[in-house]
Amino acid sequence: MTCIVAIVHQGAVFVGGDSAASDGVAVETRRNAKVFQNGDYLFGYTGSIRVGQQLEYSESLVPLPQGADLVRHLVVHLVPLLRQIAGKEGIDELIVAHGDRLCKIDTEYAVADYPEHAAAGSGEPWAIGNLFDSQGTPETRICRALAAAEANCSGVRAPFTVKSTKGRQS
Numbered sequence: 001m002t003c004i005v006a007i008v009h010q011g012a013v014f015v016g017g018d019s020a021a022s023d024g025v026a027v028e029t030r031r032n033a034k035v036f037q038n039g040d041y042l043f044g045y046t047g048s049i050r051v052g053q054q055l056e057y058s059e060s061l062v063p064l065p066q067g068a069d070l071v072r073h074l075v076v077h078l079v080p081l082l083r084q085i086a087g088k089e090g091i092d093e094l095i096v097a098h099g100d101r102l103c104k105i106d107t108e109y110a111v112a113d114y115p116e117h118a119a120a121g122s123g124e125p126w127a128i129g130n131l132f133d134s135q136g137t138p139e140t141r142i143c144r145a146l147a148a149a150e151a152n153c154s155g156v157r158a159p160f161t162v163k164s165t166k167g168r169q170s
Helices: 049-056 070-089 124-131 139-154
Strands: 004-008 012-017 020-024 028-030 036-040 043-044 093-099 100-106 111-114 117-120 163-164
Touching: 004 043, 004 100, 004 124, 004 139, 012 036, 012 043, 012 093, 012 139, 020 100, 020 124, 028 043, 036 049, 043 049, 049 070, 070 093, 070 100, 070 111, 100 117, 100 139, 111 117, 117 124, 139 163
Parallel strands: none
Antiparallel strands: 004 012, 004 117, 012 163, 020 028, 036 043, 043 093, 093 100, 100 111
């Protein structure tokens, strides 16, 4: 239960997430951010906090070589690392941003590439609906989309964290 929202804007990707942690019955608000940087990658995750934390602090991420295709690189290098980290538990959904590229890895480890925006988690339908014709800065649009998800989904809670790839290598 969560919501992650990402927007591609002027050569960067902005990713935001909520602060809810849920076991399906109880929901609590945590300080642990579900949006984080590791190397030149920006991640937003849903599902297991343990898997997210292991990815956040992993020293095994392979940097994207100059001129390499991001989707191919994620399939060949990141997906095997995720499978190792997650084990039998598997993953829910993972937003991955690098430079101006936005991808989402789903529960079957398929990598999707998005040109404008994406969302993940139980609040995804409300967030995507809110992004449809939204205006303003990427941070404002993300926070409004997360607020729409929070208003309609019991597993989404403020405060919201927003980070970007702006100023990072592409």
